[in-house]
Amino acid sequence: MSAPQPGLLAPLPAASRYLTFRARPGADPRAALARLAAHPHGEALVIGIGASTVAALGGEVPGLREATPLAGPGQAVPATPAALWLWLRGDERGVLLHRGRELAALVADAFIVDEVIDGFVHRGGRDLSGYEDGTENPEGAAAIDAAIVDDPRPGLGGSSFVAVQRWIHDLDALAAMGQAERDGCIGRRLADNVELGDAPPWAHVKRAAQESFAPPAFILRRSMPWAEGADAGLLFIAFGRSFDAFEAILRRMVGAEDGIVDGLFRFTRPRSSAFLWCPPLVDGRLDLRLFDET
Numbered sequence: 001m002s003a004p005q006p007g008l009l010a011p012l013p014a015a016s017r018y019l020t021f022r023a024r025p026g027a028d029p030r031a032a033l034a035r036l037a038a039h040p041h042g043e044a045l046v047i048g049i050g051a052s053t054v055a056a057l058g059g060e061v062p063g064l065r066e067a068t069p070l071a072g073p074g075q076a077v078p079a080t081p082a083a084l085w086l087w088l089r090g091d092e093r094g095v096l097l098h099r100g101r102e103l104a105a106l107v108a109d110a111f112i113v114d115e116v117i118d119g120f121v122h123r124g125g126r127d128l129s130g131y132e133d134g135t136e137n138p139e140g141a142a143a144i145d146a147a148i149v150d151d152p153r154p155g156l157g158g159s160s161f162v163a164v165q166r167w168i169h170d171l172d173a174l175a176a177m178g179q180a181e182r183d184g185c186i187g188r189r190l191a192d193n194v195e196l197g198d199a200p201p202w203a204h205v206k207r208a209a210q211e212s213f214a215p216p217a218f219i220l221r222r223s224m225p226w227a228e229g230a231d232a233g234l235l236f237i238a239f240g241r242s243f244d245a246f247e248a249i250l251r252r253m254v255g256a257e258d259g260i261v262d263g264l265f266r267f268t269r270p271r272s273s274a275f276l277w278c279p280p281l282v283d284g285r286l287d288l289r290l291f292d293e294t
């Protein structure tokens with residue numbers, strides 16, 4: 001029986017390290033992925049595979065595609081494809097650094113590290129803007145329903161599709177706003193996390209209200225703050241049983257539907273955006289049966 005990678009459903013860890021890889025030109029990824037699959041797999045690791053890697057394997061994952069760039073009034077979301085993505089989860093940054101190096105060496109014949117970012121917990125689960133993140137996340141059975149593919153085909157059921165975006169905050173712009181304007185960008189009060197009854201139409205929680213979409217657009221968010229030198233922001237992560245819910249929300253956020261741009265863009269912008277597929281596990285190992293040669 002295939003099962004989801006447990007790390008994507010588990011609560012956020014104290015520390016994360018995200019490794020994004022591109023393909024080594026001309027290399028066959030099969031052996032590198034087999035080595036990753038042989039690696040013991042628990043809550044400490046989530047693996048995502050990009051559409052280009054699936055194509056290099058000669059396989060097909062129904063529903064997997066690259067992110068497409070989006071634009072709305074004055075705002076654009078890039079698309080930055082990745083061949084492989086590893087989310088290392090743990091308690092301590094140094095341990096994750098070394099584990100990341102080991103895993104990167106394990107796949108180095110086929111994948112080149114493109115970007116490494118460390119994620120951390122800020123004040124018990126807040127974005128660096130100070131607002132609590134994850135309040136309206138589905139939980140338990142609803143989280144599984146939102147994030148996990150329900151399909152009888154071996155190697156597909158239990159998998160998940162993930163959108164990974166690095167948002168970079170303009171903390172000076174945020175600091176220059178009054179408290180009411182900041183609360184209006186999010187649609188919740190910083191002081192007590194209560195949703196504003198009179199939130200403006202651009203308020204993030206109004207733009208993203210999952211139940212306001214048809215069909216409802218539930219996603220499982222697992223984002224964490226990041227900081228590097230003077231730059232900082234949110235490593236936004238959303239797991240879904242497809243990319244549809246995520247993309248519907250993002251289209252509305254950027255104003256592609258009605259010209260109203262999400263208030264978030266007043267202090268943050270996405271610098272990267274990648275779509276990947278997270279295979280299920282079978283007997284505690286990555287289940288890559290979809291790519292078995294026949």
Ligand code: HEM
Nearest residue numbers: 127131132133134135136167208209210234246249250268
């Ligand atoms: C820097 C980027 C972002 C920040 C700082 C941010 C922050 C927040 C905050 C503070 C909330 C309210 C509390 C909660 O329910 O979690 C929220 C809700 C939400 N966000 Fe974001 N968010 C960001 C990007 C995104 C993106 C890119 C999407 C999806 C495309 C998204 C989807 C949602 C959803 C679905 C909700 C819950 C809405 C509801 O059903 O009430 N967010 N976000």
